[in-house]
Amino acid sequence: xxxxxxxxxxxxxxxxxxxxxxxxxxxxxxxxxxxxxxxxxxxxxxxxxxxxxxxxxxxxxxxxxxxxxxxxxxxxxxxxxxxxxxxxxxxxxxxxxxxxxxxxxxxxxxxxxxxxxxxxxxxxxxxxxxxxxxxxxxxxxxxxxxxxxxxxxxxxxxxxxxxxxxxxxxxxxxxxxxxxxxxxxxxxxxxxxxxxxxxxxxxxxxxxxxxxxxxxxxxxxxxxxxxxxxxxxxxxxxxxxxxxxxxxxxxxxxxxxxxxxxxxx
Numbered sequence: 631x632x633x634x635x636x637x638x639x640x641x642x643x644x645x646x647x648x649x650x651x652x653x654x655x656x657x658x659x660x661x662x663x664x665x666x667x668x669x670x671x672x673x674x675x676x677x678x679x680x681x682x683x684x685x686x687x688x689x690x691x692x693x694x695x696x697x698x699x700x701x702x703x704x705x706x707x708x709x710x711x712x713x714x715x716x717x718x719x720x721x722x723x724x725x726x727x728x729x730x731x732x733x734x735x736x737x738x739x740x741x742x743x744x745x746x747x748x749x750x751x752x753x754x755x756x757x758x759x760x761x762x763x764x765x766x767x768x769x770x771x772x773x774x775x776x777x778x779x780x781x782x783x784x785x786x787x788x789x790x791x792x793x794x795x796x797x798x799x800x801x802x803x804x805x806x807x808x809x810x811x812x813x814x815x816x817x818x819x820x821x822x823x824x825x826x827x828x829x830x831x832x833x834x835x836x837x838x839x840x841x842x843x844x845x846x847x848x849x850x851x852x853x854x855x856x857x858x859x860x861x862x863x864x865x866x867x868x869x870x871x872x873x874x875x876x877x878x879x880x881x882x883x884x885x886x887x888x889x890x891x892x893x894x895x
Contacts, residue, residue: 638663639670641799642778643704661803662811664782668775669819671704676771679763689760693753700774708777711871712748713741715854718868720744725862729791732868748875755882762889768823769843769888773881775815776847780877781870782808783848787855791864800870816844846884847877 637656639645642664657663678699682692701709718731720740731738737745763770785803850873858865889895 634659635663635666639667642667642707643670644702644706657799658802659807660800661782661785662807662814665775665779665808665811665815666818668772668778669815669822671700671774672771672819673822674703675700675774676767679767679771689757693756693760696756697749697753704774705874708781708871708874709745709748711868712875713737713745714868715857715872716744717741719857719861728862732866748879751879752882755879755886758895759882759886759889762885762894765894766889768819770882770885772816772819772844773878773885775812775819776844776881777874777878779808779812779815779844780847780850780873782811783851784855784858784865784869784873787851788859789864791858791862791866812844843881843884843888846880849880850876 633654634656637654638660641657641660675696678696679692682695683689686692686695714732714734714737717734717738717740718728721731721738723731759770782800782803783805785800786805786808790801853876854869854873855865858869886895
């Protein structure tokens, strides 16, 4: 069990997990463990948030430090998938050309624009939500869980576009395992949240508020699964990366709406 978790974590992060900790690379249950791996970047974001604000006392610098840390450790892979997706699908290409664009390591103007837009939106949402982090940190900082859950659902909705590659590793994904992994991650994160709330002396919202926001993440799954299925006949690893980035944006946007409705912001 722990070996499968570490295998999935090593696949989507820059952590060098080797030796006695990872006995055998096994991602046969990536659909279950991918949402759970979202807890790690969520914890990293929590440390960077409180540590960054303690050091700088600047909301803007704290948000920048959070994004730099999370992208260096995790999200650069996903951002690359989003930018490749933008280059491949925003232009007028046939199927073979789209495959070639997805394989190309260079970034075009569509990819550059998509990357800039996502980073700007995420930074803007985090900055706007900043006062809410001190009252309700757990639901707001759980956006990496939503992103990985969205990616885990894509292989459940369509087949791989090709036999090889990262995407094909999740070809045996099942919806019930992805959903089970999602709820497991929320339960674990909720348990950690209560511990953090006691340590930080903050009031956490009830569990339904933590659950309601990540439920928006499947919208990204459906969109990219349909997009890739229609134009390529199935998904690739880039589709999973794009889904992570968009689902994180959706999570933060839903959090903003929730806090505005609660008159917190």
